[in-house]
Amino acid sequence: MEIKFILNGKQVSVDVSPSMRLLDVIRDKFHLTGTKEGCGEGECGACTVLVNNEPYNSCLTPVINIVNKEVITIEGFRETKAYRIIADAFAEMGGSQCGFCTPGMILATYAVLKKNPHPTEEEIRFALSGNLCRCTGYQSIVFAVLKASEKGIEL
Amino acid sequence: MLPNYKTSVKKVDNEEKMSGMAIFTGDIRMDNAHFAIPVRSTVSYGKLLKINVPSLPKGYYFISAKDIVKENVCNIIASDWPVFPDKEVHYKGETIGLIVGPDKKICIDLASMTHADYKELEPVFEMKNSYVHKEFKKGNPEVFKKASKVYSESFETGYQEQVYLEPQGMLIWMDGNKITIKASMQCPFYIKKAVTRTLGCSEDKVRVIQPAVGGAFGGKEHYPSLMAAQLATAIVKIKKPIKMIFDRKEDITFTTKRHPSKTDISAYLDDKNNILGVKIHVGIDGGAYIGCSMVVLARALIAATNAYTFENVDISGDAYCTNKVPSAAFRGFGSPQSIFAIEMFINHLADFLHVNHYELRNKYLVKTGDITSTNGVFRDPIILDKLINRAMEMSDYQRKKKEYSKPNSYRGIGMSYFLHGCGFTGSGESTIINAQLRIKKDKNDIVTFYTSQVDFGQGNRTTLKRIVVDTLGIPEDHVIYGAPDTDETLSTGPTAASRTIIIVGGLAAKAARHLKEIWKDGEEQEIIEPYVGPSYIKWDDDTMQGDAYPGYAWGVNVIEISVDPITYEVTIEGCWSTYDVGHAIDERILIGQADGGLAQAIGWAYLEKEEMENGVFKQRTLSDYVIPTMMDLSKMETEFIDNPFPYGAFGAKGAGELTFAGGAPAFCAALEQAINRKVNKIPATPEFIMELIEHGN
Numbered sequence: 028m029e030i031k032f033i034l035n036g037k038q039v040s041v042d043v044s045p046s047m048r049l050l051d052v053i054r055d056k057f058h059l060t061g062t063k064e065g066c067g068e069g070e071c072g073a074c075t076v077l078v079n080n081e082p083y084n085s086c087l088t089p090v091i092n093i094v095n096k097e098v099i100t101i102e103g104f105r106e107t108k109a110y111r112i113i114a115d116a117f118a119e120m121g122g123s124q125c126g127f128c129t130p131g132m133i134l135a136t137y138a139v140l141k142k143n144p145h146p147t148e149e150e151i152r153f154a155l156s157g158n159l160c161r162c163t164g165y166q167s168i169v170f171a172v173l174k175a176s177e178k179g180i181e182l
Numbered sequence: 183m184l185p186n187y188k189t190s191v192k193k194v195d196n197e198e199k200m201s202g203m204a205i206f207t208g209d210i211r212m213d214n215a216h217f218a219i220p221v222r223s224t225v226s227y228g229k230l231l232k233i234n235v236p237s238l239p240k241g242y243y244f245i246s247a248k249d250i251v252k253e254n255v256c257n258i259i260a261s262d263w264p265v266f267p268d269k270e271v272h273y274k275g276e277t278i279g280l281i282v283g284p285d286k287k288i289c290i291d292l293a294s295m296t297h298a299d300y301k302e303l304e305p306v307f308e309m310k311n312s313y314v315h316k317e318f319k320k321g322n323p324e325v326f327k328k329a330s331k332v333y334s335e336s337f338e339t340g341y342q343e344q345v346y347l348e349p350q351g352m353l354i355w356m357d358g359n360k361i362t363i364k365a366s367m368q369c370p371f372y373i374k375k376a377v378t379r380t381l382g383c384s385e386d387k388v389r390v391i392q393p394a395v396g397g398a399f400g401g402k403e404h405y406p407s408l409m410a411a412q413l414a415t416a417i418v419k420i421k422k423p424i425k426m427i428f429d430r431k432e433d434i435t436f437t438t439k440r441h442p443s444k445t446d447i448s449a450y451l452d453d454k455n456n457i458l459g460v461k462i463h464v465g466i467d468g469g470a471y472i473g474c475s476m477v478v479l480a481r482a483l484i485a486a487t488n489a490y491t492f493e494n495v496d497i498s499g500d501a502y503c504t505n506k507v508p509s510a511a512f513r514g515f516g517s518p519q520s521i522f523a524i525e526m527f528i529n530h531l532a533d534f535l536h537v538n539h540y541e542l543r544n545k546y547l548v549k550t551g552d553i554t555s556t557n558g559v560f561r562d563p564i565i566l567d568k569l570i571n572r573a574m575e576m577s578d579y580q581r582k583k584k585e586y587s588k589p590n591s592y593r594g595i596g597m598s599y600f601l602h603g604c605g606f607t608g609s610g611e612s613t614i615i616n617a618q619l620r621i622k623k624d625k626n627d628i629v630t631f632y633t634s635q636v637d638f639g640q641g642n643r644t645t646l647k648r649i650v651v652d653t654l655g656i657p658e659d660h661v662i663y664g665a666p667d668t669d670e671t672l673s674t675g676p677t678a679a680s681r682t683i684i685i686v687g688g689l690a691a692k693a694a695r696h697l698k699e700i701w702k703d704g705e706e707q708e709i710i711e712p713y714v715g716p717s718y719i720k721w722d723d724d725t726m727q728g729d730a731y732p733g734y735a736w737g738v739n740v741i742e743i744s745v746d747p748i749t750y751e752v753t754i755e756g757c758w759s760t761y762d763v764g765h766a767i768d769e770r771i772l773i774g775q776a777d778g779g780l781a782q783a784i785g786w787a788y789l790e791k792e793e794m795e796n797g798v799f800k801q802r803t804l805s806d807y808v809i810p811t812m813m814d815l816s817k818m819e820t821e822f823i824d825n826p827f828p829y830g831a832f833g834a835k836g837a838g839e840l841t842f843a844g845g846a847p848a849f850c851a852a853l854e855q856a857i858n859r860k861v862n863k864i865p866a867t868p869e870f871i872m873e874l875i876e877h878g879n
Contacts (some may be wrong), residue, residue: 054209058211059202060202060205060206060208060209061201061202061203061365062202063206063208063347063348063396064429065347065348065429065430065804066206066430066803066804067429067430068430068445068803068804068805070804070805071347071348071430071804072817093499096797098643100202101201102202105201105202107364107836110201112676114196114197114201115198118192118193118197118200118201119187120185120770121187121190121193121770121771121773121774123193123196123199123200124397124639124640124641124774124778125199125346125348125395125396125397125398125638125639126195126198126199126200126204126394126396126639127206127347127348127349127396127397129199129200130200130201130202133200148817150187151812151830152812153812155812156811156812156813157811157813158812159345159346159347159781159804159809160347161344161345161346161397161399161809162347162397162639162774162778163774163776163777163779163781163814164208164776164777164779164780164781164782164818165777165781165810165811165812165815166815166817166818167770167773167774167777168812169812169817170184170185170534173184174184177404178185
């Protein structure tokens, strides 16, 4: 069936099965590969996208659920000022190593800071616990979120 | 206070990775690519009588042992793992063939309809049939007979899955008559060798190119060689590009793991409770094929006395053949298993002798000039005492140790000491690897250099480039250094064994120094720099005698935990670490290695349970194989103490694997204090802790 939604600011339409995973629609139909599949069952957060500014595991989201909603992937988000501030903070604190979790982690960071612009370390650890990273031990990511919060993401 | 990394430079791959622009194997678009779906053995051990393949639609293929072009061997270190089994299968999940075709769903259906007939044989799951045995001695173990007391214990560690965030994947296609491969991998030349060997083709017929790689930790050192040999066999037949990308479940269930281990240690004591010597046996579960297990065993044995010098030593070990998924490389390569054992043992021995842990450990602490357990020499300055003192200071260890010893505190603090031998064992760098590094300069004085080192997150692309930039003293944008492509680079060896900075970094610095010496503005120049190891390193692999490694890195971990007295859940309260990695070139990158390695080790110690049931893993997804989340870990404080190593680039030694070695024993020492029980086995899950508390040791 035809599914209409807003993808990175543009109205789009795609003819797919309504149960197709949003992740596959983004990667295979729109060839946006910044959204990653790490587990396919909502455990790792590598597939995180923003749906109406809320973080979603796109691997668990049937595309029918996003009809007429606004989806932002890393390819759309990287054009924003907030991305620049968060990405610079990740670079400064060493928050990205292999990079496979990073686009999802950055979108999740934005969602955290949007809700709570000055989180404590504990609040960050709680809010980002759905995004797995096997490289960093997380300390540098926690520091990166604190750094971005210090600068303010200019919402 | 947020850190300020004064010694660090901007990582070269930051922007592509954060913006989602980095292209990983699964992101590569090749519209005509076919898909390969493995058909796997359903028995643990049996004769393969017949494979029943359903009738295949046009354009679909079944590739198996009958399609082998030249040699049915997957080249790892041993040559016992077949590309596809032809007579017998040796573990459940072994790939007996591939269904290849243009539609992935149809391939999956066809693979599920493909069944083999087997004559089942009795599988072995326990560690009882040794396929590799090694032993060596130091001093005179005969004195053990004069001991007035012997203290013995056993220790066990479990499987561990790497959980690189990007699962295994490979893309293969024909570029003219050349087989070309992009894959999530660690060692491009291992893959190339595996392909040329099974096809019997010349080296110029195979090219391996590295795309972005989403973590590896040892898990992509050998398994990609098997995938490559299988896909190369397929592409020779069908001549179409083929993609094989594993999902997480397939990756966890069927790819290689950290070796489970069982270590037995006995200390022989005289009548004044001095340790006359130790006897250690390390057993590791190698799974169905040897692969690299003999080298993992060697590393486990060499590390078995860890940071202690004993005058008389009797060390032996076996890698056992079992009908299970083969075990292979994982950060530490055997040494974390034996270091866990000796670290726990020495504390238990102190308790047995009614002496302070710290005092007993320090009495036998290794010093510069000591003879190693393989009768080599610890030549380079050892600053372990400084590392220990600083870690104790940072963590307030002494005060906390005393405070938490009150009954029912359910809180504990533990400390571990550890070493890691950097580079290949013994003289392997000069005799087996023989790295050669090419560096060239064009007419515009732009320098390009090539290595086969893969950056799968460690930051080595940044640091290797920096070594060349700083040595030449030219601007950063005058040096080009990309990801490996076997058509461009000579082999500088695998990305393994904590050798990248100490060995390849040293080689890159040397090549750059030589280029600088002959530099002529505006001229094309090229140097091929061969690795020449320190001449004093002598090693005999058969007798396991001599200098086991070109250099050693050292570390100390302190971990503080609390245990919930009702649920027995553990909370990590703090982690403090000090390391001697020679000279720390880029602190931010090294902190990444330190925190990441420790996190993975803590996961191994108490969260990551991978059980076998009838020859298959019970935990097959990230919902049941649990790795640490942000909430499972605490703040980590890490310091590097400078101790430049003369043979490394800018004084650097290895760091990648070292950071894994001490997490489990430091965690378990803290746990022992918190629950007042001995811990001889990991993972120490809440169920295991409950058992210990309620039933005692």
